[in-house]
Structures are given as structure tokens and as C-alpha cells.
Amino acid sequence: MKYFKLVLLTLLVFSFSCKVDPTSKSSKNNTVKKDRNIYALPDWAKDATIYEVNLRQYTEEGTFNSFVSHLPRLKGMGVDILRFMPIYPISETKRKGTLGSYYAVSDYKDINPEHGTKEDFKAMVKAIHDHDMHIILDFVPNHTGWDSPWIKDNPEWFTQDENGHIIDPIDLRIGESWGWTDVADLNYDNMDMRKEMISSLVYWIEEMDVDGFRQDVAHNVPQDFWDTASAELLKIKPLFLLAESEVVSHRNSKAFHSTYGWSFHHILNDIAKGDKNASDIIEWYKQDSVKFKNGFHMHFTSNHDENTGAGTVFDRLGDAHKALAVITCTFQGMPLIYGGQEEPLRKRLKFFEKDNIGFEQYAYSEFYKRLFLLKHSSKALLNGKYGDETPDFFTNNEQVLYFKREKAGDAVTVIVNLGKEAENIKLQEDLKGKEIFDNSKFDLKKGVVITLEPYEYKVVSLYNKF
Numbered sequence: 001m002k003y004f005k006l007v008l009l010t011l012l013v014f015s016f017s018c019k020v021d022p023t024s025k026s027s028k029n030n031t032v033k034k035d036r037n038i039y040a041l042p043d044w045a046k047d048a049t050i051y052e053v054n055l056r057q058y059t060e061e062g063t064f065n066s067f068v069s070h071l072p073r074l075k076g077m078g079v080d081i082l083r084f085m086p087i088y089p090i091s092e093t094k095r096k097g098t099l100g101s102y103y104a105v106s107d108y109k110d111i112n113p114e115h116g117t118k119e120d121f122k123a124m125v126k127a128i129h130d131h132d133m134h135i136i137l138d139f140v141p142n143h144t145g146w147d148s149p150w151i152k153d154n155p156e157w158f159t160q161d162e163n164g165h166i167i168d169p170i171d172l173r174i175g176e177s178w179g180w181t182d183v184a185d186l187n188y189d190n191m192d193m194r195k196e197m198i199s200s201l202v203y204w205i206e207e208m209d210v211d212g213f214r215q216d217v218a219h220n221v222p223q224d225f226w227d228t229a230s231a232e233l234l235k236i237k238p239l240f241l242l243a244e245s246e247v248v249s250h251r252n253s254k255a256f257h258s259t260y261g262w263s264f265h266h267i268l269n270d271i272a273k274g275d276k277n278a279s280d281i282i283e284w285y286k287q288d289s290v291k292f293k294n295g296f297h298m299h300f301t302s303n304h305d306e307n308t309g310a311g312t313v314f315d316r317l318g319d320a321h322k323a324l325a326v327i328t329c330t331f332q333g334m335p336l337i338y339g340g341q342e343e344p345l346r347k348r349l350k351f352f353e354k355d356n357i358g359f360e361q362y363a364y365s366e367f368y369k370r371l372f373l374l375k376h377s378s379k380a381l382l383n384g385k386y387g388d389e390t391p392d393f394f395t396n397n398e399q400v401l402y403f404k405r406e407k408a409g410d411a412v413t414v415i416v417n418l419g420k421e422a423e424n425i426k427l428q429e430d431l432k433g434k435e436i437f438d439n440s441k442f443d444l445k446k447g448v449v450i451t452l453e454p455y456e457y458k459v460v461s462l463y464n465k466f
Contacts, residue, residue: 142217
């Protein structure tokens, strides 16, 4: 008898049978050094930035080979981690649109031929590593496409209704379909499916040399799966693991290094609409920092979901879009930008059809380069516990976010006017250093009043490479 998957299931405990086979390649050939903390953030991720690649829309060809030509400029802009949207074959059964969704995966261990071959992918990974950058793959563990061989060979691996029919994913909050009718929901009550899922993840590390994963819909997969899967993966080599979730246990259990800053992002959207202000950011931080004991959030003003579903940064954030991007790149956490934001991308990219970004100007490249260079040169802005996790907030004006992060003698002060009117800000302490965008020098005493125009920002670094 088949049962609906219970996302919040916590009573199920893994037996030995659900672990990766101890005779597998990962167990035989990748013993862990006794002195390595497998959960520790890799050195290359401590000051890292993330860039999301929508490969289908990135170039006219939409291939691995064509993307490689962009690596030198992305490296020059300060990108460290390239997060690729799913690159697996897409199901044709129940496909949406002409090309279908990246997230309707038909084979976890294969390549979408529209992007190239496995050899092309390996060559691209090598090129990324040669540029001293890293790659994480968007993985889709919650569901498969309808022509996955798993459906024919192992129907018990999928969630079924009372009549034995495989169903698409259910939003358990309301008990109804999410509307993702092009995919079939996986049944995490099945231990054999779990084992094969881990095998699929191991494949991309051992055979393709990827450096981690962004786990799609991680909040719909049971915690105990992540506890086992992440532990197995981290034995192989240092990885960066990102969950598309804000589930506290995902980080507190050390299953993931980072989670999405969705609630922070929604506050930024509300600030742009005039519904919230700087005090809401400070209150969010106070509550969030108590809940999460490990890792850090990833912050952003756009990603593929937001761009296609909610609109571009110009649609949602208007004149505030750069001011809010400054916050995502200097606040506690790791910053992400969506491929095309440096152009800048002024359209919603189609999701199921070809819709080339059309790079021409790269007008915002210098803007992000400055922010990313600061990220790399400032001890205060290092990710997670390596940087300052407890910023000082100065709250004499609700329309102005004014904070300082400081560590090991390094300090970065950020002052952002979030309102539509000019604001006068009285400095709450001496301000000394260099502004990262215009290179102006600051040497001002506490009590001095400075004026910021609507959505104007100042980022002053005590020590940097500018």
C-alpha cells in the first residue's frame, strides 16, 4: 500500500540499508582525513559570491561551449561560484511549452542534449576551475519528469493517491496541487529511492567534479534524508551546499551551509513599495540570528523565480534597485546575482521557451565588481562565522539603514537612504575610510550630519584594495 509523502515527518530513522553502499567508489576511494571537519565551509567559499546561470537563455546557442567565453569577464567581475540551473534531460511527457521546465528531470545522471554533451560539460567544469572559480548544480530531489525511467521501473518510489495513481506535488499547507503538473512527486518513505537519489548526487561529484549543489524545493524533502545525504557527500571532498529553503534545521543540523534569504528579500520588495523601512530589516535580523546557529543566508534582489514570476528588479524595486543590491552584498550572508543583472536585464525571461538575454552593454558590471571586490578584501564581510555576524545598527532614522560590520581591525560602514526623500543623517561614531564607488575619502567625526538623496548609498571601507 502506498502513502502520501509527509514532508514534516521527523520520526523516521535511517537504517543501514538507506546509506550509500560501503563498497561504492565514494566509500572506497575517498576516505576522510581525521583532521578534516567535513561540514566546515570550504576555504574558497569563505569570501565567495554566487552567480546564477540560466544556460538556455544565456547565449544564442544556450550551450556549455558558448558559456565558456564569458568566464574571463565573470572572473573579472568578482564572481566565485557559478550556480547552474538544472542541466539534465527534460521530460517530454506532460511538457509545458516548447522546451519544458528545467525542473522536470527525466534522468538525474545525464545531460540535456540542447546544452551539449557530457564531454562538453566536463570541459566547461575544467575551464571554470582553471579560472579559479567553482560550480554548483541545481539538483531536483523533490520530483521527476513523467518520462523518468523510475516511474516505469519503480512506481513505488513515487507518491500515489488512494487509487494507486502517481500524483504531482501537493502543497501540504492546503492539501492541493502546486500546479506543477509536468512533474511526479517522489515518495521519501521509500528507502531504495533515497539510496538511488544519493547515488545520483555522488555521480556529479565523482564523475563530473562539481563543487556542490543548490537543492530545489529542499523544504519538501524530509530532514533525515538531508542528514544522511549531506554527510555522505561531504566525505568525498569539500563542497558548498545550498538549500532552497528557510528551514532552520537545514542549517542547525549541519546539513547545509546556506539557505535562501526569502523573508529578507520580501522585506526589500516591501521597502521599495513604501510598506516597510530600515527598522523592519533590523527586526528581521534580531529574530533570524536567534533561530539559526550555523551557516548563513544567501541574499539577492533577483533570481530565476523572481525574474520570471514577479518581474525584473526594475518592475519590483524601481529606483531603489541599486540601493537594495548594495544591502544584499554587504549584509551578513552571501550575495547572489542572477545572470543578466549586470547587463542589466530589463525583461522577464520566458521559462519554457527560448529567450536570449542578449548581452551587449554590461552597464552594471562595474557596480557589482566594486561590491564583490569589497567582499573579497574585507575581513568583516567574510561569510558566516568568518566575518562579523553581529553588525552594529545605528537607528536614528527609519528611512535610513545605517550599520557597521567590523572584524580583526577591518570595518565597513554602510549608509543607505531607503526613502523617496532626501534624508539628513547624524553620524553616530567617527567615520573614516574610503567610499568604494567614488573613491572619496571620509574622515568625519561623530555628530557630523551628512545628506543622502533618495536611494543614495555610501559604503565606506576602512581597509580595502580600491
